[in-house]
Amino acid sequence: xxxPYRSLPHSAFWRRSVARPPMGAVDPVAGFxxxxxxxxxxxxAGSCFAQHIARYLASAGLNYHVAEPGHPVLPEDLxxxxxxxxxxxxxxxxxxxxxxxxxxxxxxxxxxxxxPAWVDADGTVRxxxxxxxxxxxxxxxxxxxxxxxxxxxxxxxxxxxxxxFVFTLGLTECWxxxxxxxxxxxxxxxxxxxxxxxxxxxxxxxxxxxxxDMSAFLDALAxxxxxxxxxxxxxxxxxxxxxxxxxxVLAATTYSKSVLRVAAEMLxxxxxxxxxxxxxxxxxxxxxxxxYYAPDLRNVTEAGVAHVMRLFLAHAVEEGAAQVSGQISGQxxxxxxxxxxPAAEEAQSRHEDISRAFVEAECDEVALDRG
Amino acid sequence: MSRILVLGDSHTGALKEAGPLGAGTEILWVNxxxxxxxxxxxxxxxxxxxxxxxxxxxxxxxxxxTLHNIIGLLNHDIAFALVDALDPDETVEVIPExxxxxYIAEHAASDQFLRKMKARTRCRVGHIMPPAPKKTLDSTSxxxxxxxxxxxADVGFSPAPRRLALWRLEKLVLDAFLPTIGIxxxxxxxxxxxxxxxxxPAYAAPDATHxxxxxxxxxxxxxxxxxxxxxxxxxxS
Numbered sequence: 325x326x327x328p329y330r331s332l333p334h335s336a337f338w339r340r341s342v343a344r345p346p347m348g349a350v351d352p353v354a355g356f357x358x359x360x361x362x363x364x365x366x367x368x369a370g371s372c373f374a375q376h377i378a379r380y381l382a383s384a385g386l387n388y389h390v391a392e393p394g395h396p397v398l399p400e401d402l403x404x405x406x407x408x409x410x411x412x413x414x415x416x417x418x419x420x421x422x423x424x425x426x427x428x429x430x431x432x433x434x435x436x437x438x439x440p441a442w443v444d445a446d447g448t449v450r451x452x453x454x455x456x457x458x459x460x461x462x463x464x465x466x467x468x469x470x471x472x473x474x475x476x477x478x479x480x481x482x483x484x485x486x487x488x489f490v491f492t493l494g495l496t497e498c499w500x501x502x503x504x505x506x507x508x509x510x511x512x513x514x515x516x517x518x519x520x521x522x523x524x525x526x527x528x529x530x531x532x533x534x535x536x537d538m539s540a541f542l543d544a545l546a547x548x549x550x551x552x553x554x555x556x557x558x559x560x561x562x563x564x565x566x567x568x569x570x571x572x573v574l575a576a577t578t579y580s581k582s583v584l585r586v587a588a589e590m591l592x593x594x595x596x597x598x599x600x601x602x603x604x605x606x607x608x609x610x611x612x613x614x615x616y617y618a619p620d621l622r623n624v625t626e627a628g629v630a631h632v633m634r635l636f637l638a639h640a641v642e643e644g645a646a647q648v649s650g651q652i653s654g655q656x657x658x659x660x661x662x663x664x665x666p667a668a669e670e671a672q673s674r675h676e677d678i679s680r681a682f683v684e685a686e687c688d689e690v691a692l693d694r695g
Numbered sequence: 696m697s698r699i700l701v702l703g704d705s706h707t708g709a710l711k712e713a714g715p716l717g718a719g720t721e722i723l724w725v726n727x728x729x730x731x732x733x734x735x736x737x738x739x740x741x742x743x744x745x746x747x748x749x750x751x752x753x754x755x756x757x758x759x760x761t762l763h764n765i766i767g768l769l770n771h772d773i774a775f776a777l778v779d780a781l782d783p784d785e786t787v788e789v790i791p792e793x794x795x796x797x798y799i800a801e802h803a804a805s806d807q808f809l810r811k812m813k814a815r816t817r818c819r820v821g822h823i824m825p826p827a828p829k830k831t832l833d834s835t836s837x838x839x840x841x842x843x844x845x846x847x848a849d850v851g852f853s854p855a856p857r858r859l860a861l862w863r864l865e866k867l868v869l870d871a872f873l874p875t876i877g878i879x880x881x882x883x884x885x886x887x888x889x890x891x892x893x894x895x896p897a898y899a900a901p902d903a904t905h906x907x908x909x910x911x912x913x914x915x916x917x918x919x920x921x922x923x924x925x926x927x928x929x930x931x932s
Contacts, residue, residue: 394794395771395773395775395788395790396772396773397766397767397771397773397775397790398790398794398795398798399798402794402797402798402801403794405797406791406793406794406797448793458791458793458794459793459797460793460796460797461793462791462792462793463778463791463792463793464778466778467778467789467791467792470778470781470789471789471791474788474789
């Protein structure tokens with residue numbers, strides 16, 4: 325008897341493509357049409373997980389595009405420590421679609437938030453829209469404002485010159501200014517600033533809002549860079565905390581990721597130059613049986629990140645464009661290309677430590693549950 | 696009689712030009728680079744000399760404090776400034792002070808030779824950083840040839856406020872760092888500075904970075920005071 329399922333590829337069937345293959349061989353990438361070449365300028369932004377993507381792109385020898393590298397008179401490792409090169413510009417974590425939309429609007433001057441600088445008790449100053457980006461803080465409001473102006477100029481250069489923008493959607497929950505709707509990466513009072521319920525409102529974005537914000541961003545990006553392509557991913561990293569007292573953090577995480585996943589699907593369907601890459605599924609899928617999460621059940625292990633990036637390089641990068649070396653090559657060139665090699669497994673524990681340290685060091689959201 | 700031993704870099708020249716030294720005082724330019732062509736002694740001898748000093752003696756080092764010149768004496772391809780050195784209408788790249796502070800601190804903390812000198816001696820150890828920047832430096836002057844491989848006439852000196860801001864920051868960092876390894880920062884003679892904080896031209900040698908014998912004489916007075924009694928006002932004031 326003939327029916328439509330008979331002609332479908334293996335990837336359409338759970339048993340064949342998820343339950344049966346070894347964990348490391350599960351490949352949920354299907355129909356991904358974008359190809360990144362050796363010279364393609366690839367930029368990154370997003371939540372904590374996006375840092376891993378940036379790290380792998382750079383180590384794979386691709387043209388990881390950094391528009392705000394820091395001044396070359398400073399040693400590179402010091403610049404990295406101060407947030408230069410963590411992403412393509414020194415914007416820190418961009419967790420929400422609203423944040424990304426407003427970054428674009430702030431860069432081009434169509435939105436000037438009223439929120440003043442945040443001054444810590446020791447007199448140092450933070451940028452409310454990048455509160456953790458400057459270790460040690462800025463020495464004055466003027467210094468922060470000048471650095472912000474440099475940063476936004478770099479953001480403009482970035483958007484106008486990138487070829488591919490990889491954005492990792494992280495959260496739907498955010499805090500916004502009551503005055504003008506400016507959103508912050510962190511709730512005021514957590515890492516700088518002072519919480520005042522009369523000045524700040526909690527917002528939990530739904531699908532129409534996320535799609536609306538991302539659409540506004542995508543349209544603005546197309547205005548300044550008509551040939552840019554966009555890859556959307558959803559971060560598999562759960563919420564550090566939810567602001568919803570009546571909701572369990574697990575349920576809040578499911579809501580947030582579900583909204584982002586649906587929005588990403590809708591955007592990829594609506595825009596020809598927008599592509600969805602399933603890093604969320606690779607890490608969270610039942611094939612992994614939770615093994616891609618560190619003992620804190622939040623951070624993604626190096627093995628999980630490696631699985632994501634192995635598939636990214638296989639599906640999104642032109643053959644021969646990536647310099648396959650080190651931890652990437654070990655897993656790409658094996659007999660079973662998608663299965664972790666013994667060496668990788670032996671090193672997993674060490675990599676977990678590295679991965680955990682990396683994420684915790686750079687993720688603003690961790691501040692929500694300190695102490 | 697207690698001895699004073701000054702071990703330092705090319706800035707020891709100002710002290711040597713200051714005039715006759717008192718009995719028991721010796722000033723030596725240490726050049727730790729292999730195959731050195733300048734300087735009085737090498738690193739091994741310097742360590743040996745510091746080890747010879749007794750607990751009543753005094754060792755003064757002139758080693759740290761040149762980073763402001765290395766990174767900021769000359770114009771960079773990408774002009775930069777600390778915020779306090781920036782004119783309102785300037786558009787050069789601003790390097791946040793926190794980053795520059797950490798750079799200087801890491802550079803100072805990585806100096807193993809300084810720690811070895813301190814470890815080898817039983818006496819009190821002071822440290823003097825290079826003099827404050829000169830406000831007026833003529834890039835076209837024939838007196839200035841090259842600095843660290845760059846022809847000054849080609850690249851030019853960076854604006855004075857930017858050089859001064861870097862020197863001040865380096866001094867702040869060293870004043871905080873040196874006591875942590877048991878070394879007392881000896882402040883530049885305040886009378887050698889202009890009201891703005893630059894090196895007074897009366898104390899400047901005819902080059903880009905060094906002071907003259909008159910400065911050396913003022914500095915020697917500070918050293919003698921430190922040797923006699925390290926008064927609190929000398930400690931990095």
